[in-house]
Amino acid sequence: MITRFTDIINGLKxxxxxxxxxxxxxxxxxxxxKDWNSLRMSxxxxxxxxxYLLEELYRTLMTYELNNTETKEKTRKNKQEINESPKRQIALKSTNDKGSSNMNMSDEELDDLVLLIKK
Structure with a gap:
């Protein structure tokens, strides 16, 4: 933008x-x-x-653009992370041993199992 502006002004000169x-x-x-309205107003x-010197204005515009680009990039990445499908979770396999049953477990073992399942 700065180069085009300078070329136009030099042509008019x-x-x-x-x-x-x-x-x-x-x-x-x-x-x-319009995205730059806040900077323009300030x-x-x-x-x-x-x-206000043109060089100072150019520096201000470039700094704002860099900061604004970084902010937009972070926002875009955050939106992508939110929209990603949830990661798969590993489920425990259940085995069915004929010789074991829950009736053989003590109350303390059952409580530990319940706590493990809740986690």
Whole structure:
């Protein structure tokens, strides 16, 4: 965006159209997408647009873009993790021995078995 903007401004300078720094900063801020409204509003409210340097604006825009990209990437990964199917769980196999029955277990062993199953 910065390169295209510079090319356009340099082309207009060829036609003897000069812009003030305030006009250039305002034009860049007006051209930002709606996703950037929070940054645009904070710059307009905290900085004097007429004295705000283009290089400083470029740095601010690049920093915001990097931070915003990282945040969007983390959000996208979190959504993917939530939407993933639950992982398979391993179930215990039951065996049926003819010689053993629950009646031969003591109450303490049955309590331990119940606790194990609840976990």
């Amino acid at each position: 060829g036609f003897d159209r000069n812009f003030t720094i305030g006009e250039l900063v305002s034009k860049i801020l007006m051209s930002l997408f 710059i307009e409210n905290t900085k004097d647009v007429n004295t």
